[in-house]
Every structure is written in structure tokens, then in C-alpha cells.
Amino acid sequence: MTENEISRIIYESAIExxxxxxxxxxxxxxxxxxxxxxxxxxxxxxxxxxEIPLVYKKVILGSKLRIDLLVDNKVIVECKATNxxxxxxxxxxxxxxxxxxxxxxxxxxxxxxxxxxxxxRVVNNL
Numbered sequence: 001m002t003e004n005e006i007s008r009i010i011y012e013s014a015i016e017x018x019x020x021x022x023x024x025x026x027x028x029x030x031x032x033x034x035x036x037x038x039x040x041x042x043x044x045x046x047x048x049x050x051e052i053p054l055v056y057k058k059v060i061l062g063s064k065l066r067i068d069l070l071v072d073n074k075v076i077v078e079c080k081a082t083n084x085x086x087x088x089x090x091x092x093x094x095x096x097x098x099x100x101x102x103x104x105x106x107x108x109x110x111x112x113x114x115x116x117x118x119x120x121r122v123v124n125n126l
Contacts, residue, residue: 003104006044006075011119013038014108018115028081031110032068035079044072052099067096076105083111083118090122097124 017034018024036046051064069077076096080089093105103125109118 001072001074003074006072007104007106007121009042009044010035010039010071010075010077010106010108011116013042014110014115014119018110023113023115024081024083024111026081026110028068028079028110031081031108032079035077035108036069039069039071046071052096054099065096065099067100074102074104076100076102078105078107080107080109080118081111082109083113085109085118085120090120093122094124097122 013035017031017038021031021034032048036048039046047070048068050067050070052067053064054061067076068079071077076093078089078093078096089107093107097103097105103123105122107120107122108115112118
């Protein structure tokens, strides 16, 4: 399955989840867990809180970055519970993509009244 096919399933799943949970107002961790479940029901492999090691001048740092969801080892999903958009969300995902060597990420802002308005694609050499 391609990154674009996976992202379509993520998009549809996020919308279904948002409707079923009553829209905005829950914690980010709740949306993350429910989205992981919904994606797995749809046949995708999902890993939560995947650590990305940080290397500085050939030294692996003790601090690690954590990806909210890694779907089919191809698409990163960063879940947000806010309705406020901040460019730093995309910057964060670009960094995750660059460090992991992946090409596509999605920022999903579940705090939006309509979650479809809160899904942003982020690409890295796609």
C-alpha cells in the first residue's frame, strides 16, 4: 500500500472517530489510542509512541523523540487535541520524517469542530 492510500484510510478513520467520540474536548492521548484502534481494525499495522533516537556529533543522546503513531511503517501521525493551528506542528513532523527517513506525515487536530478541516499533510521528498 502506498503512503497516499494509507493517508486516505487515516483521513477517513479520523473523521469516523471524531464523529463517534462527539467531536472535540477529549485529551490527545484518548484520540491517539482510539485512532490506533480504528486503523488496526481497518487492517493497518499501527505502533504508538515510537521512539526516534537523536544523534548529536555521532553521540546517541539519552533524549528521544516520540512519534504518536507510525502506520504501516510508512506514515507518521501526530495527534493534537487543540483547535489552534501552529506552524510548529508541521515543523515537528518534518523533523520526524527527516530523522526516520519517511516521506509522509499527517497532523490531525481533533480540537476542530470538523476534524477534516484540521488534517494537514506534511511531506519529505515525496
